[in-house]
Amino acid sequence: EIAASVPQRGFFGHPKGLFTLFFTEFWERFSYYGMRAILVFYMYYEVKNGGLGLSEPLALSIMSIYGSLVYMSGIIGGWLADRVFGTSRAVFFGGVFIMLGHIALAIPGQLTMFFISMVLIVIGTGLLKPNVSTIVGDIYPEGDNRLDAGFSIFYMGINLGAFISPLIVGELMKKSFHLGFGVAAVGMFIGLVLFLITKKKNLGLAGTQVPNPLSSEEKKKWGIYIVVAAAVIGIALAVMIPRGWVTIEGMVALVGVLGILIPTIYFIVMYRSPKTTSAEQSRLLAYIPLFIAAVMFWAIQEQGSTILARFADKRTDLDAFGFHISPAWFQSLNPLFIITLAPVFAWLWVKLGDRQPSIPKKFSIGLLFAGLSFLVILLPGQLGGADALVNPLWLVLSYFLVVVGELCLSPVGLAATTRLAPAAFSAQTMSLWFLSNAAAQAINAQIVKLNTPETETLYFGTIGGLSIVLGIILFLVAPKLVR
Ligand SMILES: CCC[C@@](C)(CCO)SC[C@H](N)C(=O)NCC(=O)O
Secondary structure, three states: HHHHOOOOOOOOOOEEEHHHHHHHHHHHHHHEEEEEHHHHHHHHOOOOOOOOOOOOOHHHHHHHHHHHHHHHHHHHHHHHHHHHHHHHHHHHHHHHHHHHHHHHHHHOOOHHHHHHOOOOOOOOHHHHHHHHHHHHHOOOOOOOHHHHHHHHHHHHHHHHHHHHHHHHHHHOOOOOHHHHHHHHHHHHHHHHHHHHHHHHHHHHOOOOOOOOOHHHHHHHHHHHHHHHHHHHHHHHHHOOOOOOOHHHHHHHHHHHHHHHHHHHHHHHHHHOOOOOOOOHHHHHHHHHHHHHHHHHHHHHHHHHHHHHHHHHOOEEOOOOOOOOHHHHHHHHHHHHHHHHHHHHHHHHHHHHHHHOOOOHHHHHHHHHHHHHHHHHHHHHHHHOOOOEEEEHHHHHHHHHHHHHHHHHHHHHHHHHHHOOOOOOHHHHHHHHHHHHHHHHHHHHHHHHHHHOOOOOHHHHHHHHHHHHHHHHHHHHHHHHOOO
């Protein structure tokens, strides 16, 4: 048993390995959200002001594709971990790619360096993010009821990074974008060094196994697949790019289709695989409603940085408290609430022990709160009239509610994935979990244009109501899903 090789105490009552994984993920998210906080400005600022001079719509589309691709590439990262070099080495290689990607942005360069950086960070995040989450599951013995609490603490590391770095990098951007990107590169470097130094002592054997190694003939088969796939893509691009057929809209549509197609194919492949036992098959079926619930949840949560960001800018009375509030400050509410509430949930799950709600019930609570977070936003429009500016506290309440939902669903979803994944696909199933976010962002890319001042009540009411209905259905079928 892998967990037996890990010291089971030493980090707030949790296995010592959680210290290593907490800070590795902290620094990776520090670098990612710091870079993302200034990237859109870097893309559309004039070249004379240090930017790339792209148009705003193009910059925003690239941001949404980027956000989906870093989650989608987890499929490759998970496959490599399950079949070639295990999750621990995947985390290390991922960190190196991410660091190089931020260095590519730190060096003053033009569009080429930007795309090189994007490729490096997409590959690196796909290698690091799902696999570091999988290792968290490995350090707890089977049936250990500290698991959800452990993932809540891990999730706090993610949001500490997400909260701190935009503040630092956002300041440095005033001097130079490349300085901000340089800080992101240093952050990932610190995370890598810390992972390397402490993993032996704190993680033991966790992450060192290759669950389902490629046989020699499979190596040949996959070698041919990869060469053929690379050739086909290369030729397709060589034919399409000169004809101007490769457009951003086409990429957004392609990523959108993949966001739905890949998870569907994965469920079928895993369910029918001879390596999946019948017990694992039934757990896979139980995972499908949780996956759908996650897509619904992330569709609402991710609108916190798009639709609600615009609501903060256009529909909120930013001088309600006598001084001017920057609309950008609302983006820090989500990670700030998570940092303050994650320890409460970690304590609550441990205190409730075996009496804590089942995983499907936690998901249904998550959907209820996410739905409520959208319903409260339509209230002021009803009370004060469609054109009256809204008191900022309504927005604060909305972010608070969606964070309560996030803490019932997101860390719990990471934990559930480590327990519901078929052994031969453990890392790949974790990358599937992140695809629920990519699918949600792909759906959002199509529906957010329906949000206009006239449709405001209908928009928030329909989406919020749908989330609540799905939450109630999930609560009712929960007893059948618990294995
Ligand atoms: C800087 C704020 C970004 C933020 C709002 C992400 C966008 O949804 S905060 C991060 C978010 N609560 C989160 O933990 N996402 C999961 C993850 O990054 O693994």
